[in-house]
Amino acid sequence: MADLSGTWLGTYWQLGIPTRFEATLLQSSNTLTGNILDDSYLGExxxxxEVMGRRIQFTKRYLTTSSTLINYSGTVNEDEDFMQGDWSIRDSDSGKWEARRSGDNLMLELRKLQEQKIPALAGGSRRGMGSAS
Structure with missing residues (x-):
């Protein structure tokens, strides 16, 4: 199963017009939660x-502008750094979306360091800690 926790930068298209967004996702088992900030008047x-293997499905609800639910579905690539799919609002509107993992995912970087068994604070320096002579 893909691990989607972290920050994602993406775009969705509505009536051919692109809107950028930033998503912060938290995954626990196959449950996915998070926040999205659109680069438009729609806001947060x-x-x-949920995540099922490489398939993703979620519902988005704006906090300030509308309580209408927007359904997203899509797939995640094998490297778990790109996802894409379709979104829809009931039967009234639909479009495509895609997102790339941001390089600011500190938890992913920490996991990679741990996998490589490279201590984050290896060989700490004692410079500047004067010694008694």
């Missing part, structure tokens, strides 16, 4: 959904 939204 919350999301809840």
């Amino acid at each position: 939204a919350t999301l809840i959904g």
Whole structure:
């Protein structure tokens, strides 16, 4: 199962017009929660959904502008750094979306360091800690 926790930068298209967004996702087992900030008047939204293997499905709800639920579905690539799919609002509107993992995922970087068994603070320096002579 893909691990999607972290920060993602993406775009969705509505009526052919792109809107950028930033998503912060938290995954626990196959449950996905998070926040999205659109680069438009729509602002901040919350999301809840699930991850099934490389498939993702979630519902987005804006906090300030509308309580209408927006359904997203898609797939995650093998490297777990890109996802894409479709979104829809009931039967009234739909479009495509995609997102790339941001390089600011500190938890992922920490896990990679741990896998490589490289201590984060290896060989700490004692410079500047004067010695008694």
